[in-house]
Amino acid sequence: MNPILRHHLMELPRKILVGYDVIQELGDFIHDLGFGHKVLIVSGAHVKRMIGENIDELLSSTEVSWCLVDSATMEQVKRVIDIAQNQNVHVLIGLGGGKSVDVAKLSAYKINLPFISVPTSASHDGMSSPFASIKGLDAPYSLVAKPPVGILADITLIANAPKRLLASGCGDLIAKITAVKDWELAKEEMGEYFGKYAANLARLSANLIIEESKKIGEGSRDSVRDVVEALISAGVAACIAGSSRPCSGSEHLFSHALDILAPGVGLHGEKCGMGTIIMAKLYDLGWEEIAASLKDVYAPTNAYELGIDPNAIVDAILFAPRIRPMRYTILHKLKLDRESAIKQATSVGVI
Numbered sequence: 600m601n602p603i604l605r606h607h608l609m610e611l612p613r614k615i616l617v618g619y620d621v622i623q624e625l626g627d628f629i630h631d632l633g634f635g636h637k638v639l640i641v642s643g644a645h646v647k648r649m650i651g652e653n654i655d656e657l658l659s660s661t662e663v664s665w666c667l668v669d670s671a672t673m674e675q676v677k678r679v680i681d682i683a684q685n686q687n688v689h690v691l692i693g694l695g696g697g698k699s700v701d702v703a704k705l706s707a708y709k710i711n712l713p714f715i716s717v718p719t720s721a722s723h724d725g726m727s728s729p730f731a732s733i734k735g736l737d738a739p740y741s742l743v744a745k746p747p748v749g750i751l752a753d754i755t756l757i758a759n760a761p762k763r764l765l766a767s768g769c770g771d772l773i774a775k776i777t778a779v780k781d782w783e784l785a786k787e788e789m790g791e792y793f794g795k796y797a798a799n800l801a802r803l804s805a806n807l808i809i810e811e812s813k814k815i816g817e818g819s820r821d822s823v824r825d826v827v828e829a830l831i832s833a834g835v836a837a838c839i840a841g842s843s844r845p846c847s848g849s850e851h852l853f854s855h856a857l858d859i860l861a862p863g864v865g866l867h868g869e870k871c872g873m874g875t876i877i878m879a880k881l882y883d884l885g886w887e888e889i890a891a892s893l894k895d896v897y898a899p900t901n902a903y904e905l906g907i908d909p910n911a912i913v914d915a916i917l918f919a920p921r922i923r924p925m926r927y928t929i930l931h932k933l934k935l936d937r938e939s940a941i942k943q944a945t946s947v948g949v950i
C-alpha cells in the first residue's frame with residue numbers, strides 16, 4: 600500500500616506579504632520571523648546589479664552576505680551550503696527568478712535552515728512550493744525540499760520583469776488542469792491518495808488564468824498580482840497535498856522530457872502550457888480554451904513559437920512517461936505510439 604494513503608505531512612509557509620513596493624518592508628519582514636540577524640542572500644548577478652544596493656540599505660541593521668548563482672545545479676547548492684555553514688548564517692533568502700529561489704530552497708532544506716522566498720519574476724510556482732528544480736541530477740524532475748517559511752512578493756518588481764516570464768507563469772498555472780486530472784486518474788486506477796481540497800485549490804489557480812487571460816495579456820498591474828497570488832496558492836496546494844501531484848502531471852513530464860531532448864529551449868511554464876494543450880486533448884477536455892488563453896497571454900502554443908523542431912515535441916510525448924514511471928498519468932495509461940503522438944499533437948496545432 601502506498602504509505603501516503605495513511606498519512607501525510609502538511610508544511611505551510613508561515614508569513615506571506617504580497618503587494619506594491621513591499622520590498623521596502625523586507626527588513627521588518629525578516630526581523631518579525633525571528634530567526635536571527637545573519638542573512639545569506641542567494642541571487643543572480645543581474646538582480647544584484649539592479650536592486651542589490653537598495654537591499655543592502657533596507658537590511659542595514661542585519662548582517663548580510665551575498666552568494667551569486669548563475670544556474671540551478673548541485674554545485675551551486677554546495678557553494679551556498681559552504682558559505683552558510685562557514686558564516687553560521689541564521690536564514691537563507693532566495694532573491695530572484697526561479698534559479699536563485701530553487702538553489703536557496705534546496706540548500707536551506709539540506710542544512711535545516713529557514714528559507715525566505717523573494718521572487719522578482721512570476722515564471723513558475725517555485726516561489727511557494729516545497730519543491731526545488733535542480734539540473735544535472737538522475738531525476739530530471741523537482742526534488743522534495745521544504746516550503747519557504749516566508750514569501751515576500753513585490754508586485755512592482757515582478758511587473759517590471761520581462762513579460763515572457765509572466766506568460767510562462769501562466770503556462771505553469773494552466774498546467775494544473777491536466778495535473779489534477781492525472782491525479783484523479785491515479786486515484787481511480789492505481790488507488791493513489793487524492794486530496795480533493797488540494798486538487799480544487801490547484802484548479803482554482805488554473806481557472807483564474809482562463810478567466811483573466813485577456814487582462815493579463817493587456818499587461819495590467821493588478822492582473823500581475825492575480826497571477827502571483829495564484830502561483831503562491833498553487834504552491835500551497837502542493838504543501839497541502841504533501842506531494843507535487845496537484846501541480847505536476849503528464850504536461851510536466853512532457854516539459855521535463857523537452858528539458859532533456861532539447862536543453863535550453865523554452866521556459867518551464869511555456870513547455871508545461873504547451874504540454875497542457877496536448878494532454879487536455881488526450882482527456883477530451885476543452886483544449887481549445889486552454890490554447891486560446893495561452894495565446895491571450897502571449898505564451899507559445901506551437902513548436903514554431905517555442906523555437907523547437909516538431910520532431911522533438913513528438914519525441915517528448917513518447918519519452919515523458921519514462922521520466923517518472925511510478926507517477927501514473929494519462930500517458931502511462933494510453934501508451935501512445937509514434938503515429939498517434941503525431942496525430943494528437945497535429946490535431947491541436949502544436950506541430
Ligand SMILES: [Zn+2]
Pocket residue numbers: 723724771846847851867871
Ligand atoms: Zn511547474
